[in-house]
Amino acid sequence: MDVYDSLQKFEVPEIIHGIGALSIVGKSAKRLGGERVLLVTDPGLVKTGWVDETIEHLRAEGLKYVVYDNVSTNPKDFQIEEGAQVYEKKQCDVIVAVGGGSPVDAAKGIAILASNRGAIQDYEGCNLVTQPVPPMVCVPTTAGAGADVTQFAVVTNSAKRMKMVIISRAIMPEIALIDPRLLMTESPELVAATGMDTLAHAIEAYVSSLSWPLTDPHALHAVELVSQHLVNAARSKDMKSLEGMSLACLEAGIAFSNAILGAVHALAHPLGGFYDIHHGLVNAVLLPVVVKRNMDHSLDKYARIAKAMGADTAGMTARAAAKCALDQIRKLIDDLGLPSRLSQFDVNLEDIARLAEFAEADICMQTNPYRYPRDEIETLYREAW
Numbered sequence: 001m002d003v004y005d006s007l008q009k010f011e012v013p014e015i016i017h018g019i020g021a022l023s024i025v026g027k028s029a030k031r032l033g034g035e036r037v038l039l040v041t042d043p044g045l046v047k048t049g050w051v052d053e054t055i056e057h058l059r060a061e062g063l064k065y066v067v068y069d070n071v072s073t074n075p076k077d078f079q080i081e082e083g084a085q086v087y088e089k090k091q092c093d094v095i096v097a098v099g100g101g102s103p104v105d106a107a108k109g110i111a112i113l114a115s116n117r118g119a120i121q122d123y124e125g126c127n128l129v130t131q132p133v134p135p136m137v138c139v140p141t142t143a144g145a146g147a148d149v150t151q152f153a154v155v156t157n158s159a160k161r162m163k164m165v166i167i168s169r170a171i172m173p174e175i176a177l178i179d180p181r182l183l184m185t186e187s188p189e190l191v192a193a194t195g196m197d198t199l200a201h202a203i204e205a206y207v208s209s210l211s212w213p214l215t216d217p218h219a220l221h222a223v224e225l226v227s228q229h230l231v232n233a234a235r236s237k238d239m240k241s242l243e244g245m246s247l248a249c250l251e252a253g254i255a256f257s258n259a260i261l262g263a264v265h266a267l268a269h270p271l272g273g274f275y276d277i278h279h280g281l282v283n284a285v286l287l288p289v290v291v292k293r294n295m296d297h298s299l300d301k302y303a304r305i306a307k308a309m310g311a312d313t314a315g316m317t318a319r320a321a322a323k324c325a326l327d328q329i330r331k332l333i334d335d336l337g338l339p340s341r342l343s344q345f346d347v348n349l350e351d352i353a354r355l356a357e358f359a360e361a362d363i364c365m366q367t368n369p370y371r372y373p374r375d376e377i378e379t380l381y382r383e384a385w
């Protein structure tokens with residue numbers, strides 16, 4: 001056995017969490033030695049006013065800045081190339097990302113190209129980013145992706161219409177500023193969908209073959225927080241629920257950055273790349289399908305998930321308790337009014353063989369408690385359809 005097979009690691013950025021965290025974005029960029037900021041965001045966020053507030057804080061510290069906001073959902077390779085060109089042309093030296101998972105992932109991609117050169121496709125996979133990247137400050141505006149605290153970036157290869165997963169410790173942001181106030185401008189639908197992404201992160205990290213005592217408590221606590229706060233956060237957006245969800249997203253992000261993910265994400269990535277469907281919505285459909293099939297490979301852990309989701313599992317066998325986790329997930333999806341079938345998204349059954357080919361090769365499949373062969377992945381897609 002290789003010595004590396006027995007080693008485990010745990011890595012997090014500097015994390016500042018709480019109402020008002022955005023106000024130190026200028027100080028944070030300056031503390032990292034920055035003088036010229038590339039501010040990566042998206043057009044929707046410009047309208048919310050958070051970008052203007054960010055700019056005020058940058059100006060207050062005497063920083064120069066340029067805004068790059070041509071980032072779509074499921075960020076594309078050509079957007080990253082364009083952002084990297086802006087970074088170089090304007091001679092930026094620090095990146096600030098304000099947004100959900102898409103602008104943060106785009107910022108990571110831009111950071112890679114800024115110092116490693118080449119094409120973003122060259123870095124798909126694990127630890128292929130060899131040169132240090134520009135310092136990054138990330139400010140999440142959704143409680144879903146957790147990208148502000150992870151060493152993951154997911155970028156769409158536009159020619160292949162497939163998502164590329166980039167995992168590298170080089171792209172861990174230096175500072176995450178998590179301000180629950182920013183969640184106020186999320187639509188109820190986005191709160192629900194991104195919240196299901198957080199739940200998928202927490203559950204997949206918890207049952208991952210790379211989970212360990214430093215990731216498990218965060219993963220399980222995130223499951224608990226989602227169960228307590230997600231429905232309220234989506235319905236009423238009261239600050240207590242939003243704070244709960246921002247903490248859930250943070251803890252799930254910490255857990256999955258270090259324990260990686262599983263079959264839900266392996267199957268979700270090809271759907272996002274091929275049909276450009278929102279990542280959180282795809283996860284909501286896939287999560288119960290995968291949990292049902294995964295359960296036998298990690299009964300005790302799914303039983304603990306059921307308990308964290310509020311099920312009374314006292315006196316039950318592990319199998320009966322694990323089944324409660326599935327019931328709780330289905331109920332949550334129902335309460336949130338989210339789609340529950342892939343057929344609701346114009347997913348074509350004829351594409352399933354191609355989708356399964358990519359899902360089988362997705363890096364997230366490697367840490368699922370069970371490595372699904374191609375034919376079983378096709379079955380999972382059909383069950384979700």
Ligand SMILES: [Fe+2]
Pocket residue numbers: 145197200201265279
């Ligand atoms: Fe995700």
